[in-house]
Each structure stands twice: as structure tokens, then as C-alpha cells.
Amino acid sequence: MSQAVPIRAVAAEPTDEHYSFRVRAIQFLYDKRPVILTTLGLLLIWQVGVTVFNVPVYMAPSPIDIIGAFQANGMTLWRNTLPTLLEASLGFIVGNLVAILLAVWFVHSPTAERAVYPIAVFVKAIPIIAVAPILVLIFGNGLTPKIIIAGLICFFPTLVNMVQGLKSASPAMLDLMRVLSASPSEVLWKVRLPSALPFLFAALKIAATSCVMGAIVAEWIGSTFGLGALIIDSTYNFRSPLLYATVVVAAMLAVAIFSMVSFVERRVIRWKPVATQ
Structure with missing residues (x-):
């Protein structure tokens, strides 16, 4: 049995x-x-x-104090993280998408590059803290100016890298595509874009951290929600542990977006040597 x-x-x-x-x-x-x-x-x-050294808490809280702030203000931090995440994510998508489309246009039209590129450089030269109040006056205190500011910070590095990447295509490959009578769209998708991907992801990694900074800066100008507004409120009320905890959350948010971009890069650029990633 x-x-x-x-x-x-x-x-x-x-x-x-x-x-x-x-x-x-x-x-x-x-x-x-x-x-x-x-x-x-x-x-x-x-x-x-x-x-x-018996440093006062309002000047420099200890790590234990900051952990206590996380425990005491967990819901407050969470409620203010979601708006900042939304603004940063939408700004990241919009800013990079516009930059990529402009870069493709510039490569196919040198006249457009000569006409528009200097304007992009001029806009980049304006401090974002000066642009933020103007956008708030035009669009109000809603979501739109925050997305635009986050997108502006992402826009220029991606534009520069993407233009350089599209122009870095192998001349031999371009000549071969011309011999094969390939259309401009075929040259773009089969030669120029693969050559530009390493440049693009390098720019996206910069934008991944910059978009969070842009969203926070936008929230400093007349916003009552988000991590930026919480930073201002904690500073003026001398709530240093909460201030430091908010900064930690903002940094973790930027690292999370950066990690997502790196993950996608490893899946997309499989021909790139490991040592250069």
C-alpha cells in the first residue's frame, strides 16, 4: 500500500x-x-x-528624524508625489517628442535647421525660473504650465543629441541606400534612427532627472500641491525633517524614471557593447 x-x-x-x-x-x-x-x-x-555637535533639528535633522518624518507624513508625501510624477512624466514625453520630431525635420531640411535651431538655443539660454512666471500668467496655475516647463528642460539636450545622432549615420550606408533607390523614410528608419539611438538614450537619461526638477520648479510658482509646493511650505514653517524627506522622495522619483529609461535602453540597443552602457 x-x-x-x-x-x-x-x-x-x-x-x-x-x-x-x-x-x-x-x-x-x-x-x-x-x-x-x-x-x-x-x-x-x-x-x-x-x-x-548637538545640531538643532530645524537646521539639519538626523537620518532618524527624517525616517520619523516619513512615518508621520507618509500620506502627505504620497498625495504630493502623484501630481509631480504626472507633471514630470507628461513633460518628459512632450518635450522629448517635440525634440525628436524637430531633429528629424532638421536632418531633412538644412534650411529649417538654420532658421529654427538658433531660436531653440535662445530659448534654452533663458533661465527656467524666469520663464515659469510668464507661463503661469498665460496659462494659469493649472497643469499646463508645469508640463511645459518640465518639457522645456527636457527639450534642448534631446534636440542636440538627436540631431548629432541622425547625422552620425555611416556615409557608406547612406550611399548604399541611395544606390538601392531607398526613399527618405526608408533611410530614416533603417539607417539614421538606429545610428541615433545611443545618442537619444543618452539625452533621455539626462531628461529623466531634469523633468522632475522642472516640475518642482514650476510648482514653486503659485502651486498649492506637489513636491515643489511641499518644499516651500516645509521651508517657511521650519519643518526640516519633512523638507529633507520631500527632497529624498523627489530624488527617488528622478532615479525611478532614470532606471526605466536605462531598462528600455538595454532592451532596445542590443548591439551596443556592454562596456559602453
Whole structure:
């Protein structure tokens, strides 16, 4: 008579998928140990320094105070993170999309490049903190000026990199496409865009962090919600732990967008050498 296998023993056996996930997690932590240890060391020095020198909390809160601010103001931080994330994401999409379309236009029309490129440079030269009040006066305190400001910060680096990337296509490949009587659209999709992708993703990584900064700067000008508004409110009310916690959330938001761009880059540019990524 055969014996039944205990259910508990079967359930306790880890699957290959779970084992693989644990291995990848351990490998990731092992690879990142220098930055993890450095970060923990800096936090320890910060905590000890604030404690030993008895620095007032309103001047420089300790890491423990900041953790306490996260616990006490978790919902406030979350409510103000969502608007900033929306503004930064839409600004990132709109600013980069306009830059890519203009770059394609410039490559196919040197006259357009000579006519419009200097204007783009002039707009970039204007401090964004000076542009923000103008856009608020024109569009009000709604979502539109914040998206435009975040998009403006993303726009110029992507435009410059994309133009350079589209022009970096191999002359031999361009000559071959002409011999094969390829249309301009075929040259664009099969030669110029693949050559421009490394330049594009380099610009998108810059834009990934810049769009969050643009959204926060826009929120400083007359907004009552978002991380930028929370930074202003915490500063004027001397709530330093909440101020530092808000800054940490903003940085984590920028890192999250940067990581998403890097993830897409690894999936799209498979021919790029690992050492250059």
C-alpha cells in the first residue's frame, strides 16, 4: 500500500523560479555593495555628527528624524508625489517628442535647421525660473504650465543629441541606400534612427532627472500641491525633517524614471557593447 506524500513537505520545496529570483537578488546586492556600504557609512557619519555637535533639528535633522518624518507624513508625501510624477512624466514625453520630431525635420531640411535651431538655443539660454512666471500668467496655475516647463528642460539636450545622432549615420550606408533607390523614410528608419539611438538614450537619461526638477520648479510658482509646493511650505514653517524627506522622495522619483529609461535602453540597443552602457 503506497503512502501519501505529506502536503507540507511538497509546499516547502522552492520552485526554480523562486530560487532564480533569490539568486538574482543576492547577486544584485553583491554587485552594488560598494555604493550600499558607502551610503550607510555617510548616513552613520551624518547621524553621529548631528548627535555629537548637538545640531538643532530645524537646521539639519538626523537620518532618524527624517525616517520619523516619513512615518508621520507618509500620506502627505504620497498625495504630493502623484501630481509631480504626472507633471514630470507628461513633460518628459512632450518635450522629448517635440525634440525628436524637430531633429528629424532638421536632418531633412538644412534650411529649417538654420532658421529654427538658433531660436531653440535662445530659448534654452533663458533661465527656467524666469520663464515659469510668464507661463503661469498665460496659462494659469493649472497643469499646463508645469508640463511645459518640465518639457522645456527636457527639450534642448534631446534636440542636440538627436540631431548629432541622425547625422552620425555611416556615409557608406547612406550611399548604399541611395544606390538601392531607398526613399527618405526608408533611410530614416533603417539607417539614421538606429545610428541615433545611443545618442537619444543618452539625452533621455539626462531628461529623466531634469523633468522632475522642472516640475518642482514650476510648482514653486503659485502651486498649492506637489513636491515643489511641499518644499516651500516645509521651508517657511521650519519643518526640516519633512523638507529633507520631500527632497529624498523627489530624488527617488528622478532615479525611478532614470532606471526605466536605462531598462528600455538595454532592451532596445542590443548591439551596443556592454562596456559602453
